Amino acid sequence: MKKILTITFLLSVVQIQAQNMRVVPTKAQLAWHETEYYLFVHFGPNTFTDKEWGHGDEPESVFAPSELDCRQWCRIAKQAGAKGIIITAKHHDGFCLWPSNYSKHTVRESKWKEGKGDVLRELSDACRESGLKFGVYISPWDRNHPDYGTPKYNDVFVNMMKEILLNYGPVWELWWDGANGEGPNGKKQEYDWRRFENTVRQYAPRTVIFSDIGPDIRWVGNEQGFAGDPNWNFLDTAGYKRGEGAPSTDTLNHGNYNGRQWIPAECDVSIRPGWFYHQQEDEKVKTPQQLFDLYLKSVGRGANLLLNVPPDRQGRINRADSIALIGFRELRDKSFTNNLLKDAESYYEFSQRDLKNRPLLIRGFDTTSSYYGINLQNFIVQLKSPQSINCVVLREAIHLGQTVRRFSIVFYDGTKAIGEVQGTSVGRKRILTFPAVKATSFRVYLEDAKGNDNISGMAAFYIPETLVEK
Numbered sequence: 001m002k003k004i005l006t007i008t009f010l011l012s013v014v015q016i017q018a019q020n021m022r023v024v025p026t027k028a029q030l031a032w033h034e035t036e037y038y039l040f041v042h043f044g045p046n047t048f049t050d051k052e053w054g055h056g057d058e059p060e061s062v063f064a065p066s067e068l069d070c071r072q073w074c075r076i077a078k079q080a081g082a083k084g085i086i087i088t089a090k091h092h093d094g095f096c097l098w099p100s101n102y103s104k105h106t107v108r109e110s111k112w113k114e115g116k117g118d119v120l121r122e123l124s125d126a127c128r129e130s131g132l133k134f135g136v137y138i139s140p141w142d143r144n145h146p147d148y149g150t151p152k153y154n155d156v157f158v159n160m161m162k163e164i165l166l167n168y169g170p171v172w173e174l175w176w177d178g179a180n181g182e183g184p185n186g187k188k189q190e191y192d193w194r195r196f197e198n199t200v201r202q203y204a205p206r207t208v209i210f211s212d213i214g215p216d217i218r219w220v221g222n223e224q225g226f227a228g229d230p231n232w233n234f235l236d237t238a239g240y241k242r243g244e245g246a247p248s249t250d251t252l253n254h255g256n257y258n259g260r261q262w263i264p265a266e267c268d269v270s271i272r273p274g275w276f277y278h279q280q281e282d283e284k285v286k287t288p289q290q291l292f293d294l295y296l297k298s299v300g301r302g303a304n305l306l307l308n309v310p311p312d313r314q315g316r317i318n319r320a321d322s323i324a325l326i327g328f329r330e331l332r333d334k335s336f337t338n339n340l341l342k343d344a345e346s347y348y349e350f351s352q353r354d355l356k357n358r359p360l361l362i363r364g365f366d367t368t369s370s371y372y373g374i375n376l377q378n379f380i381v382q383l384k385s386p387q388s389i390n391c392v393v394l395r396e397a398i399h400l401g402q403t404v405r406r407f408s409i410v411f412y413d414g415t416k417a418i419g420e421v422q423g424t425s426v427g428r429k430r431i432l433t434f435p436a437v438k439a440t441s442f443r444v445y446l447e448d449a450k451g452n453d454n455i456s457g458m459a460a461f462y463i464p465e466t467l468v469e470k
């Protein structure tokens, strides 16, 4: 009897572990991971009143862009190498950038284009034309709507989402802000999240939903744009709620190593101090170098980067921001174009599989994830000639899960070890930067993993010294 119990116990342990190891992304999440970096656009009455959180009592006439040009936003996004745009269709002030039938606080009531304007229409068209993904931020918190704070508001919110999903889709990502304050009647809303989620799944099953705790994508726990190190794509949401009931910011930042759901992190951060445009911040736009550093701390830790670039009162992306964005693009191109492993050879010390993995290195580091994985243990890369290296990039075949917890890389000059770097999680992409070493080969040691590791891409670069992560 005791034996049977022990066996049953062991089997269930094995089962639980196997279940954990099988946590993998959905197809939509996998595609989302590949979008890597895209723009956030905060635009609305706050742009004109110089506020960050409007009270919802602003007259609609304040919304008056003089030369709104969503095609200009898209051109700049493309030039900057971003893959999509997410727009604040409705911020906390409740103003709708589309003529919603469920509100009287919209572009229709403004004087812009004599009430015939529709920012969502213009942006969704422009995104489609330029091959950018179109995403929508919609704040459940509404400081204007008369029904807010009553069950009727949940109908309003559902209907607004339906309007957006059905009339402007495909919506690639839907962004639910966790903030929940009081409405015009002084009451907070009891959101019917289950119904909200069902609505999106019913009308737009391919849309990925962001909120603090998913269901598809989680908030990274800060608005500075950096993911945790390590960063797990797993999160346990049982017992947690959106907004104030969310897990600790530290948990959101790192994820849960043993989490049962695949809910990867997105790093939202603004190119300026504020989320909305304020002229006095024109001098405070982040530099290309700062943006590059954010890229290392977000994308380089396996998360996605959602970079906010707020249009000005004309309705155009300001010159100061576009210059920074293009500069950021140039730094990425300069850094990641010349993969030093192009001609390298790779092999396992203790196996006969010499050179079998060469395609991994040659394919190097494209954006489509390879469907084959190799194991890191004793993986050696032999360079054709000595190379100065200060950056190594790894990818895990995340469609098979995420397992790598700790690894190290030892660099050699001939047979002499000349340097070592350490890394934690890998996930969709891990970019390690370090003081340059001149090496003839290097060896990757897997120090700890939660299951079979599958590395699907590896590359090495010599990036400008000033860009090495501090």
Ligand code: FUL
Binding pocket: 052, 177, 178, 179, 268, 275
């Ligand atoms: C927060 C909001 O309160 C900010 O205004 C901004 O929209 C940011 C992205 O999310 O919760």
